[in-house]
Amino acid sequence: MRLQKYLAHAGVASRRAAEEIVRAGRVTIDGRTVTDPARDVPDDGTADVLVDGRPVTPVAETVVFAVNKPAGVVSTASDTHGRPTVVGLVPAGKRRLYPVGRLDAETTGLILLTDDGALADLLTHPRYEVPKTYVASVRGGRVGDVALRALREGVELDDGPTLPAEVEQPEPGELRITLREGRKRQVRRMCRAVGHPVVTLRRVRLGPLELGRLREGQWRALDPREVAALRDAARRP
Template identity: 85%
Template sequence: MRLQKYLAHAGVASRRAAEEIVRAGRVTLDGAVVTDPARDVPDDGSVAVRVDGRDVAPVRETVVFAVHKPAGVVSTARDTHGRPTVVGLVPAGERRLYPVGRLDADTTGLLLLTDDGALADLLTHPRYEVPKTYVATVAGGRVGPAALQRLREGVELDDGPTLPATVEQPRPGELRITLREGRKRQVRRMCRAVGHPVRALRRVRMGPLELGRLAPGEWRALDGREVAALRDAARPPADRP
């Protein structure tokens, strides 16, 4: 396995950042400084890999779960108030899983859990604008053209204007909204700003991955092709195949 990939899969940094770390001479293999990111490294722990003098754990197969988060479940690994958490929905075993982004307790739908910290960072970093699609049931019946245009072009919120969004209205009182940013309770705030507060909200897509037929509380492990597609979605457009 190439060194930059080894570091990325170990959660040290993204592949691009790992390459820079290696070239800067911050990585040693069995005590010898290595500056070639393409250097082969066995993934069985037989070589001591260190970054800035700290050991990097041997690469092991990572997991990514797609979960249909039910209402009332919080998007954290632990909750100080004793509420059920999304991590408790999957067979984590001894793995330390991280939610990829968050959904508030009242919002349902697609959430990813993984022990691949580098992948989680890529999917949530604002730079990459990974699209996320929500279906919102809103008050006030049919949303008029002026309100739809505001949602599409950007809504002024207390933390600044939103980026342009893709907004469709499949039926009166239901909106399908695709965002390329992830502010706190953003869909709810946008809809309230145009006079149509959200009554129910569900995330149905993240990048290339759809919620599909998962029922609330159900999960499935993603296969290698799906994980690769997520990584591609989190790369700058110029770097994508």
Template identity: 75%
Template sequence: MRLQKYLAHAGVASRRASEAIIAAGRVTVGGTVVRDPATDVGEDDDVRVDGSPVAPVRVTVVFAVNKPAGVVSTAQDTHGRPTVVDLVPAGTRRLYPVGRLDADTTGLILLTDDGELADLLTHPRYEVPKVYLARVAGAVDDAALRQLRDGVELDDGRTLPATVERINPHTLRLTLREGRKRQVRRMCEAVGHPVEALRRVRLGPLDVGRLREGEWRALDAREVQALRDAPKPVRRPGRRG
């Protein structure tokens, strides 16, 4: 197994984050610092991160959480704010969020110790759909809807076309296939309708369902497999796959 995959399976971090940890010289195999994420390692190898031994988790878990406002989407917070990991019974597992929601955004977020699954759901090449309900300032007209659907020019480039439904003059249902920082808020502000409240209700095949804010549930094997089957590589002109 490649080293970055080994770390992801151990719940250290996602594959991409594990590559950065390896490049920083924080990982040793058999007492030797290794900087190549493609290094092959086995179950009997002594793999350590910052001197602490790690081993792949045999059985992984995935929690669905309805994140309340004011809770941050990180495993730890240097400012002492409550985190999504605090909401679930992590035990000794190293859980981390699948993607992020702003502190002020509520709704569905996944927590897992399966780094490979996290990568499948968040890597840009797969464009896994994420569905949001946004209450915005002002009545949204047809022109603003067309802009959101066609793509909005932001400071980090034009967004992909989005599926946008107008639930009522002040509420939109948006389906995005990319995950830029504060993307829904930035898109709506760019078309003249700043977000007043934002909630994610769906990620890939999984809906937030009946979970109340602050509640969680562990996904069953069927649901986890549906998440694994959701990512489909998408190649677009001018986009790296």
């Protein structure tokens, strides 16, 4: 692992700040001053790394958690109004976890938490168009063909037309919608625009990752293969 990344993972500073610390000659490895932030350091704790003479304890590689967010929980790391946050559902320890994207407070379902900023950017940046699937229960009973076609081809919203979406109606009044963009409250706004306001909304899939049997309020750590699949989904043209 590169030294600047090692220091960042250990909570010394951000990667950019860690690079400056190294270049300033404040870091020693096995008793020798190192000024190259790209210097390789074993991440198993076998190297004696000091910053300003104080030992640095390595932290394991970045983690990704899948969480089934309940209603009433906000998708932020903290909340000024004292509401429960999705980060509070996971025992993070010393890690600083951040939600990957957001679900509004009323929406339930799959959201990811990670300390890997690069992965979060891959999964949320519009240019990667990572698909996200929602199940919506809507008012008005069966959604007619005209409304379904509008949802599939693009709905005109106040911030412009939506991209084409994949829309199925497994049963009357229930829609399974897959988007490749992530505007604020987009599914709710789309359904309202075609005359079928959302009653309940749940995200069930993000890229290749499915919510599965995870119950509301529960979480699990993703394994390396699942994380790799998420990266591949974001990089796919």
